[in-house]
């Protein structure tokens with residue numbers, strides 16, 4: 001049986017090799033945003049790449065500051081999301097990890113996470129004259145048939161758009177397989193997290209960050225399912241905690257990729273970060289007992305960032321309870337207006353439930369907004385608060 | 390002071406003096422079921438009006454000093470910061486509800502904070518689409534019906550189709566009159582300065598609609614056939630940006646030697662460029678009009694079509710330059726700027742980007758210098774009116 005590490009390496013290598021190979025073989029390439037129904041594209045033979053995920057690679061390999069600087073030199077305002085600035089900077093930078101992403105043939109963006117990606121992809125489309133398709137998921141949906149029908153029609157139009165620009169048609173067997181695998185991978189991913197409901201925790205939260213890539217970029221594939229099965233198997237028994245403190249913390253929001261997939265030192269060494277809720281944003285709600293298209297509608301409408309405030313707060317408070325969380329670290333990520341909007345209401349809800357919280361202001365990818373000293377001071381005062389509580 | 394001066398003063402005060410605006414709204418409030426505040430050009434005002442409410446566009450207060458500095462995390466845009474600070478002081482208590490659009494991330498940020506911190510008046514979101522294709526129109530018609538249903542529940546008023554038609558006609562009249570005034574402006578055949586025209590346009594988003602249409606009719610009548618009486622050496626410029634409610638700043642730009650002959654701002658051409666049809670399904674007609682009108686950067690059409698229509702528009706204007714006036718941290722309009730500058734470069738039209746804080750009523754000395762030198766080098770295109 002393959003180890004999770006071997007499978008992860010394969011998934012990663014495969015993603016970048018397939019991308020490079022696709023260009024040579026003339027296969028259609030799409031740039032897509034994080035919550036695009038990739039299953040449809042795979043069922044149409046389109047190689048789908050995630051510029052956001054590539055920005056994470058650039059940030060983790062410490063290239064982000066140079067790339068952001070390059071993008072600023074090309075007239076981009078400094079206050080945009082760092083992912084988009086890294087992407088725009090890539091054009092003016094020649095030491096890109098993996099040689100950069102190949103040029104896309106089509107672009108697909110969705111608004112179930114933010115408005116930034118739409119503006120970013122629209123600008124790409126304009127500047128490079130690449131066809132763009134935007135899928136509108138106005139709100140998280142329950143039973144509203146109007147909204148469901150609207151999204152269903154858009155998914156159909158997506159098929160038509162891809163067909164028009166690639167001449168590829170949809171293979172319904174592949175679509176069924178893809179949705180089945182996505183569902184399975186999400187369940188596996190959730191179960192892996194749930195190992196940390198125990199004490200001591202089974203996986204340090206930074207390991208969960210390292211394990212994110214398959215659910216982001218290989219969802220729908222058998223390898224993603226195999227990976228989470230393996231991870232679950234390997235960690236079921238062996239508790240992995242080096243911390244002497246048993247205080248259980250939840251990290252709310254984005255990691256800081258430039259720290260090499262680690263949390264600021266002090267948090268991870270002195271406490272147990274049992275969970276980063278961000279990694280669970282990818283556990284999408286693929287409904288059972290409905291057709292694939294219906295399953296995709298609920299999955300992609302009901303993303304964390306598309307939820308109502310009440311849904312978000314209830315979900316996080318549920319995690320706090322289920323994972324026996326003693327305190328919450330909120331990352332106020334200046335890149336992301338949508339995520340920033342949750343912090344004040346969340347802290348209010350936490351304080352009502354007597355759960356201490358602290359805010360760290362920084363950025364997910366740009367280390368220029370990170371101050372080690374300030375974070376150190378926050379950790380100290382948070383330690384005091386936790387002791388007092 | 391002439392009658393026209395009085396009208397223009399009234400409009401200007403409504404836009405730039407929050408206390409004056411509030412007093413006015415309190416005065417007219419009892420004519421309606423109540424006042425409803427709203428953001429964005431994608432909220433169908435006609436539906437609000439048909440239910441007997443008066444739709445009032447929320448614009449800036451320019452006065453955050455009284456707000457105890459309640460702020461949102463940056464980078465929420467400067468406009469949203471201003472509105473939030475004022476909302477926290479209870480300044481919107483004269484509204485029964487506040488309606489949010491489903492547009493930029495800063496407004497979505499504000500929407501959540503409203504729910505969590507402001508609470509009163511209660512907020513409602515119209516989940517309008519962000520594309521403008523046939524599916525979107527169909528969906529928006531349904532969403533508008535849902536919105537009408539909610540308003541009917543709130544007010545207890547069950548308006549008929551002919552009530553809605555009446556309001557559509559009234560709002561169409563506004564749009565048609567504003568188009569006439571703008572045409573006069575483009576041809577430099579009106580006594581109104583660019584900033585006066587934008588103040589007049591913006592005041593309409595606040596004022597009672599009957600009163601407003603009467604004012605517009607009077608100004609159109611008087612403007613028709615007039616010759617420009619100002620300084621003929623002024624450079625023709627276009628301004629582009631989000632809601633532009635800082636009249637003093639527009640004055641300052643024009644005082645530097647420019648005349649604003651066209652705009653692509655929220656409270657400008659984008660508000661009135663198309664009418665709503667009154668034959669057939671009214672909700673579909675409303676949806677079509679709102680989605681097909683000059684798109685804001687938060688509404689998405691084929692990017693190449695957008696480029697082409699912008700190119701055509703600016704080419705026809707014989708402009709000296711384009712001034713982008715952006716709110717600090719307004720992401721949609723930064724992208725809009727980035728998407729348009731290549732076209733302007735190709736057309737050899739000068740452009741300038743001004744990033745402003747919403748709570749600062751006047752331009753800084755540094756920005757004024759930038760404008761002065763920009764206008765000095767802007768094209769060789771003076772107005773050229775004989």
Ligand code: SF4
Pocket residue numbers: 052081082083113114115116117335336337338339
């Ligand atoms: S970080 Fe936030 S703003 Fe940036 S792409 Fe992700 S969701 Fe959008």
Ligand code: SF4
Pocket residue numbers: 466467468469493494495496631632716718719720721722
């Ligand atoms: S100024 Fe820009 S960011 Fe702010 S509300 Fe308007 S469009 Fe949104």
